[in-house]
Amino acid sequence: MEQDREHRRAARVLFASLVIVFGLQSMRFLFASLAWYLRDTVGIGVLDLIPIALAPFLLAAVLPIAARWVGFRNALTIGVFLLIAARLLNQIASDPGLELWFAAGATLAFVGLLPFLLTLGRSAIVAGVLIGIAIDSGIKGLGMSLDLAYQPGWRPVVAVAALGAALAWAFSALGGVRVQGVGWRSGLPLLGLAPFLFIQMLLLQNQGWTSAVTGVSGPTAQLRIAILNVVAIYLAHRLAGNRVVFIVSLALLVVTVIAAEGSAGLYNVLSVLAIPAAALVWAGIVPEPGTDRLGIASTYLIASATVFLIFGLAYYVPLDMSLGFEGAAVRIAAGIGVGILGLAALPNIPSFPAIGRADWLLAGVVAVLPIVAFISAAAVETTEKAELDEPIRFVSYNIHSAFNPSGTLDLDAIAQVIEDTRADVVGLQELPRGRLLSGNTDMLTLLQLELGFEHVAYFGTTDPVWGNAVLSRYPIVAVETDYLPKVGTPMQRGSLGATIRAGDREILVISTHLQHVNDSDLHDADPEADLLPVHQEQIAEILEAWSGRQPAVLLGDFNARPDWAQIGILLDAGWLDVWDEAGVGDGFTSNSVDPRYRIDYIFHTGDMAATDAGVIQSLASDHLAVVADLVFEG
Known part of the structure; x- marks a missing residue:
């Protein structure tokens, strides 16, 4: 009985992790397609791009709404099928217009599935997000930061198909799932997903940013990030629930975001500490489900994903038109947002960890991928x-x-x-x-x-x-x-x-x-x-x-x-x-x-x-x- 429960938990964490992986890949591709295909090639104006960009995030609400009519499991099945199919088609397609549509479809499915992850239990969304980030970073590390979606040939297609098959298997192994949700007050910290993911993608998991600011080589930066992701998940397993650790981690994360364009030496230290700190913050702000309603969690998580998009737009649009602020202000706002939502979660931090031993071991296996890339980079012959x-x-x-x-x-x-x-x-x-x-x-x-x-x-x-x-x-x-x-x-x-x-x-x-x-x-x-x-x-x-x-x-x-x-x-x-x-x-x-x-x-x-x-x-x-x-x- 206990073994069956552990198997179901492992399947749920793996399921959530792979949903995150496909979601991060799709959102990155969508951002690039909006800028370089719709803006540059098609010629759509910046302001006209905003509603187009918002569409898949807002339409994602269809999935949790559909759960009321077709049933929870059927809605979940639709979301998983759409995510896998759209991501695979995005990998196969060569026409930039079709690629945009498939990336938007995969993004819609990902955002719509976020509330369903919470119903799998707190451990699924806490561990799933952290391991998903680690897997995504490991895959990018193997390509020395080049996303699978941009890699030509049949091998990336096979890799995406394999990830999709693993996601489908994990879905089939979920077992019975009951609807769980949060209240309006307890669920408020879920809005922290937006600044958390934005900070991860902009800074903490960014090989180029780490290398450019600290001066370490790109391969070294990526290897460092992969190792720190394992350390982060391990520390979240050991220390989550400790309020003092949570407060220190929250402060470290906010300071790192603010200092991200400052002293190379300072950011070199802070960026090492910030990846584990971010994991501890995420483990602390996710509440334990306490209701049998999906609606409130859906509202918070879909709104949070939409805010992530708004952060991204606000960061880059000032490069095209004067808005009275620059991207650095958006970065700092994301850091402050995490800080505020973290403080809001402080009274209700769960006292038990949501991450198991197997979770950080899985992240450790994934960390091998950037090691392979690091060794390959070291073997490259240069001409001087x-x-x-x-x-x-x-x-x-x-x-x-x-x-x-x-x-x-x-x-x-x-x-x-x-x-x-x-x-x-x-x-x-x-x-x-x-x-x-x-x-x-x-x-x-x-x-x-x-x-x-x-x-x-x-x-x-x-x-x-x-x-x-x-x-x-x-x-x-x-x-x-x-x-x-x-x-x-x-x-x-x-x-x-x-x-x-x-x-x-x-x-x-x-x-x-x-x-x-x-x-x-x-x-x-x-x-x-x-x-x-x-x-x-x-x-x-x-x-x-x-x-x-x-x-x-x-x-x-x-x-x-x-x-x-x-x-x-x-x-x-x-x-x-x-x-x-x-x-x-x-x-x-x-x-x-x-x-x-x-x-x-x-x-x-x-x-x-x-x-x-x-x-x-x-x-x-x-x-x-x-x-x-x-x-x-x-």
Whole structure:
């Protein structure tokens, strides 16, 4: 009898865990599809996207409502079937429009199933969420942060099918389930699911954020996260229910969220402590079911999932329009929200743990996946040049977050473009290291491993995980970063300076990205007049940081055409355009589908000369890469 009860409990925890895994994968994909397919490819405005984004979250209420009419078990069956089918179809589909629909369907099913998880018992939703996060992170770790949904070929399809089969088996093994719920007061802390998941996805489980802020390598960051997830579940097993531990954990979590863009040393320590702290907070705020009604839990959990979406929208929409606040304020609000809801749960923290020994052992098995990836990354062969080998080949490439003009993420295509150039030094723009808008993918680490660059430098401008990079075969001996003036525009831009050593010469390489639009109405009529006031100040900042040093190379997306005044400012300051020296043809770089403008450049100082320059034709990004060979004069 006791053994049967343990088997049912294990099945319920596994069921909840796999629901969480499919849910997190689907929500990440949905966020990216909204941004890159509907916004960029289809051209739907930001404000028009909001109701579309809300639809699957709000419509999820259909599942618990249906339980009143078709029965609890039948509604649960419908939700499980929809989640598995939509997630599998999302993996199989190649059309970005269909992928969006399937991701939305899987998200709807996931959100609708959340109240059903609570009816399986407190242990199912507490352990299920924590183990689900650990499994999801382990799977992403095996792909070095690249989600299964973005991985091509049959193997990811088989992996998703296997996860779906495991979910179906766990569902069949649930046994008899009775409806359980919470009251209005006791269930209030369930709203903490929204900031909890947002913080996990934005920060704690984010390989790129951890690496960018602390300075550890991407593979090391992912391995650390996987190990800490096991530790977190173990500590939740041992310490949940202790009010002092709960209060300390809550304070640690809030402080970590607030300090997430601060000191590297401080965040390095806090991020290690915050993953176990978050697990203890989650174990403390989930109430024990005490009613036989599903409605209140449904209201809280579906509302909480919708608030998660609102957090995500509020974090990224200010990059497109001025709202009076920035993403950092949303991040801090999520931390404060967890703190408030945690304090609300304090009087009613259950005195017994909801996590069993088998739960953290399962998380420990999953942690093997990032270990495999870590070993594989360590075995990657890199190419390094110590002595000067002329000409030095430079590449400038705005990779558009690796989303092609069709709205599909294809990092392999980006890597192929760069590899085909046989570049020595590459300057990248619009490179994400873990944005929710880009599937939380650490693209710098993936490109570095794929292309074998020994040395990289990165500067996150809008936040630590979106900005500019320099990849180099030559050693990088110094790095400097500079935020560019916003001049009333919503998006923070920046420039990254990496000094490379080629033999006995040191070359300053600056990768930058200027503002693309200021006033949309004026931009349509006269783009030069629209951008000139902004570009003048941004270029002045770049020139001041450069301070006339030679030799130097300035490359990037300048969002300005060759005959515009802002390019004239650079030329007057002493920079030379490689296209004027060695380019053939018009050199158009934008848009890659129908190139009409040259807005991406490679400039250099007068002690160097361009012997060749070209543009690489490709649809991997919405920009074309610029390539130039440079030699030293004299």
